Every structure is written in C-alpha cells, then in structure tokens.
Amino acid sequence: MAKRHCPRQEEEDVDGMLVDDDDDGRVIDSDDMDTPNHGQQSSLPLWTVPSDTISTFLSPLLGTQCIIGTLSLVRKAFHTIAAEPSTHLCVHIHTAKAIHLTGQQLSVWLTRLSKTKRAVLFCPVTESITSLVEGTSNTLTYLEMDHSHSERHGRPRLLSERQGASLVEFPVLEEARVGGDWAQAAPRKRWALRSLVSLSVRDCRLLVPVIGFGVWWRSFAPALRSFEYDDDGCWSTHPYPYDTLPLQELLRVTTSVPDLSALKVLRLEIRSCFTHGGAQLLAQRDLRLEEVDIALSPEYLSTQDIENVDDFRQLCLAPNVTENWSRSDFWFRLESLYDSSGMSSEVLRSCAGTIKTLASVPTEVSMSTHLTGTGVSHLALYGLVPSLVFSRARTLTVESQPSDGPPLAEIVLSHVPHLFPCVTRAEALVDDMSDALVQRVLGQLPMLEAVLLETTIAFSEESEDETWLRVDQTDKDRPFAERAREATKDTWVYWEQGDTEGSVDFESCQEIAWWCVRATHHLSCLESIFVNITVEGDQGWEQGQAGGDIARVLQECLTHRPGTPPDALRVPFHLLLREYGFEMVELPHVEFDCRVEVRRLGLPVPSQKRITDYFSVARQ
Secondary structure, three states: OOOOOOHHHHHHHHHOOOOOEOOOOOEOOHHHHHOHHHHHHHHHHHHOOOHHHHHHHHHHHHOOHHHHOOOHHHHHHHHHHOOOHHHHOEEEEEOOOOOOOOHHHHHHHHHHOOOOOEEEEEOOOOHHHHHHHHHOOOOOOEEEEEOOHHHHOOOOOOOOOOOOOOOEEOOOOOEEEEEHHHHHHHHHHOEEOOOOOEEEEEOOOOOOOOHHHHHHHHHHOOOOOEEEEEOOOOOOOOOOOOOOOOHHHHOOOOOOOOOOOOOOEEEEEOOOOOOOOHHHHHHHOOOOEEEEEEEOOOOEOOHHHHHHHHHHHHHHEEEEEEEEOOOOOOEEEOHHHHOOOOOOHHHHHHOHHHHHHHHOOOOEEEEEEOOOOEEOOOHHHHHHHHHOOOOOOOEEEEEEOOOOOOOEEHHHHOOHHHHOOOOOEEEEEOOOOOOHHHHHHHHOOOOOOEEEEOOOOOOOOOOOOEEEEEEOOOOOOOOHHHOEEEEEEEEEEEEEEOOOOEEEOHHHHHHHHHHHHHHHHHOOOOOEEEEEEEEEEOOOOOHHHHHHHHHHHHHHOEEOOOOOOOOOOOEEHHHHHHHHOEEEEEEOOOOOOEEEEEEEOOOOOOOOOOHHHHHHHHHO
16 A cells, blocks of 8 residues: 655655765665664764754755755754755755756755855756756855766756846856856856856867857856866767867957956866967957966967967966966977978067977977988077977977978087987887987987887888887987897787698798897897787687797898898898897797897896706705
8 A cells, every 4th residue: 555645754855855876876865764773873963963053063064965865864863954044055966866856845945045155066957956056046156066977978968048038146156167068057047147256167068169158158247357168078979060169259259248357367278279360359358367277289289379379478468477388288399490381480589488388388299300411490490499498298209201301400409408308208200210310319318218119110111010229328428329228129920821831921020030130230239129029810820839930930031231232142030140249039928929039149137047057056
C-alpha cells in the first residue's frame, strides 16, 4: 500500500529539493536522513549551539548545501533554521545532476535566499537554478557559476530568452565568474549588472561570435574594471566556427558605453586577440589598461602578429602597465628577424621593445637557414639581437633550407650563448651533421644535453628514424663534435617471408650500417651507438630468431668508407668498424626485436662482464 502523503512529508519535499553526489556517487535525498542512528548522535551538539552562533559563524562555513542538499548527518540539526534567510548568506551547490524545482519549492526557496550575498553553483544549466539566482539579485555581491568538464563538452543547454524590455537588476553584484553554458544566463535573461567590477568568462561555446556578448556586458555592466575571457578547451571536441576571435569585437563601443576608460585590467586566452588596425579603434575609445595578462596561442608569430601586438602595447597600455605574456603558447621563428623578405628594417626598429618582450615567452625556437655561410642583415638587427634573451626556451630547431633561403646572420651566430642560455635539447633538421656551421651553432649552446636527428638528418638523406646524440656537459669549451659521446638510434627493418623461410631486408640493414660508419667517422669522440630495431612486414618470424638474423646480416653488410664515391670498393661492416676502432655486440632485446651496440674497442662497460672477469673472481 502506498504511503499517504502528509504535511510533514510535504515540508521535507520542499526542504530536500536539491541533491548532491556524495563520495561514492550515491544521491542522498531527504528520506535517507530518517535513519535512527544518524540524527541524534551528530545533531545533539548542534542543538546546544546558540542560534546566533550558528547563523553568524557555522552557516557561512558549512554553506546552504548542508541544509537544502544532502549531508544527512547535520541536516536535522539545521532543519529548524532552514527557513531563516540569515542562515543562507553563502550558498554552495555542487552536483552533476540537473536540478528542476516545482513551483512550490521555488517559491519557498526564493524567500529563504532573499539575503544571500555569495553564491557558488557548480551544476548543469536549468531554468530553476537561474530563477534562484535572480531571487538573490538585491543582496548578491559575488556569483560563480560553472559545471563539470564532461557536461561542458556535451550538448549545450540553452536557457529561454526573457521577453520584453524589462531587466533583472543586480544592484550590488561586484564580481562574477561564469563558465561553460552558464555564460549565456546574463545576456539571455537580460541581467543588468551596473555595479559589476570584475567579470571572468571561461570555456564558453555559446558566445561565438562574441560581438553579442560584448555588446551585453558593455551595455549592462558599464562599471567593469577587470575582464577575463578564456576560451581554452571549448573547441577540443567541436569544430571552431570562426577563423578569428578579435579583441575589438569584445570591446566594441556601443551607444550605451561611449568609451572604455573604466576598463583597467584585461586577461585573455583566446586563439587570436589582435587584428590589423584594431588597436587604433580601441585607443580612440580611451582604452588605457594598467594590467594585462594575455595568452597568445598561434602556431607561430608572423610579422603581422608582431606588428599587431606592438600597436596594442603602444596605443592601449598605460605608462606603468604590468604585463604578463608567460601563459602564451607559440614557437618563435628566429629566421623572421634576419630574413629580409620577412621583416623590414623599419619593423625591427619600431617593434624592438615588443620583440624583446615576446622573446622571453616561447619554450621552442627555430633557426632556419641554407647553412652555406653567414650573411649580413639589417643594421637594426645588430642593435636588437644583443638585447634578446629566450630565457624560457628549452628546445632549439636548426633546419637547413635550399640555397635560395636566408643565410644565417653573423650577429645571430655570434650571440648564440646569450640568446639561448637554457636550451637543453636541439633538433637538427640538416642533411649533414658534419657541417661546420651546424657544429658551431650546437657547440655554443651552454646547457645542451641532447640532439635529436630526424628525417633527412642523421648522416643519411633517406633515413626516417629517430636518433639522439647525448652531449657531454663536462668539457663545454670543446667543439660539439668532440662532446658527443653517445648516440641512440630507433629504427626498423623489413622481414620478408619466402616460400620456405623468411629473411631480413638487406637494404634496411645496409642503411643502418652506413649510418653507424658515418657517425663514427664524423664524431671523433663518440664512444657508443645503441641501435634499437623493430621488425615490420610479414609476421612469419620468431622474435629471437629475427634478432639473431638481423645482427648477423648487419655484421656482413657491405658499405664504403665515408668520403668515397658510392661505387667505390665496399667493405664488410664489421671490418670497417675494426678499422675505425669499434666493434658491434648484440644486447638483450628488452622492448625491441633486436638491439645492438656499436662501441669503441677497449671501452669498459660496467653492465657487462667478459668471460675472463669470472676467472679473476674465482681466484680471489
């Protein structure tokens, strides 16, 4: 038989309208709070606390969530004061479930929240929660609304638009932080935030194009002093609908806001902040920022990007402005400074301050040149380069270009240690690691630890493997070729299955042998090369057998000496290694199908013991 609905039950239904997930994901409702052993033991101490103490001290700390939501152990103790508005000065709701209120529940809680000053809501967008927020409009000073990451990237939840010319006034709201689909609440519900001083908007898909949102907050929040806009993460699972998100669309002046002089703090993290000529329009509206925190995120900064940023810094920033560009994510193309076709001498001079500021931001820098010698660049470059320091750069890419590419500026080459004091990794995209210019660039990097050789890098124009050179840090004054002590090459070979048996592709092994010979020839202090080989192709092979076959084929591969023509006399790989003072040994396979080490003869290897080592131990 169904339980009869009594007035007491109806009162609990009103009080228990909101839900929250506990630690194990179970939703605790008001009915769960009637367990005999729960209420008395935990609520008795709270009954002894004076009501003024509860209202003044405990309620703001515990938050209204404890009363209208789910914490069953304290809920009964607060039941008698739940109807008192002074106990709801701070409202905190955190749930992944959508909250929908009946008309009776809404009317009760609109009265109870009439004195709320601070509201923090982490829940899905619903009309009910929006109405609750509007019920606090006369007293609310701080508002934060967001929802879970999974909800943010799901289907958008749209609120209905308020019809008519009436506005919902929030006369004392000074700070608002909204995320995801909650950012639509203010413009769609026509909230007037005339006392709003600080506004933060995060991860919102529904504000594109941003012009509609920009018009709203400038029209109905004219006192805004600090504005933060971050679209990071909005479009990781959805196509981005516009090519740019220009700053002037957010700051476009309307008849309601004739100027932008009130705005002093700007924090942005969007794909594109600036457009050509945009800074002039903003400056005409008296935008003079005292603090900027902008995260640029293009793939790289073009010449036009640098000019646009420079215009913004020159025209829209106050004299004693505090700037922070460290959250930016881009790589700096150093060649754009010494390539006469990319940046003129006039741009170098006028944008010198901006270039210096942006140089301290990227963690990756590229240097592209034809590597046939150095050249003379703009005179302005000679005054700029000594002032540049890529202090955050940890990776430097050196890439060779065709002969018609820009030559490396001598002023850049002579300041490599000053430009890159913290680079630990270099990527050499060059045809010949023995090139004197490459050696000179890499040899000047004071903190270099490793060099990555890719594609046509590695002593061979056909190699597509990944190769690392470990650089000795002890003798930094010696040439780079004399500091490279160890190399690691991850490569692959083909396994071809015949009618009766399989075999290793000879050309793949020959390529590995040729690379090792050139490395031992050009890097005079190289002590060992670790070659990690993965087998690809037909699967008719056994791992142990394939590894042994590869090692045997490598030993007998015919290759020629470096510096001789390709049709010169070829010598077996193991004999050529002996000639250069090296030997090849097979190592345990571990994660690869075959591992070998090409190492200098007589080199002590602590991890391996020769058979004579065991005799010496036995004699002791």
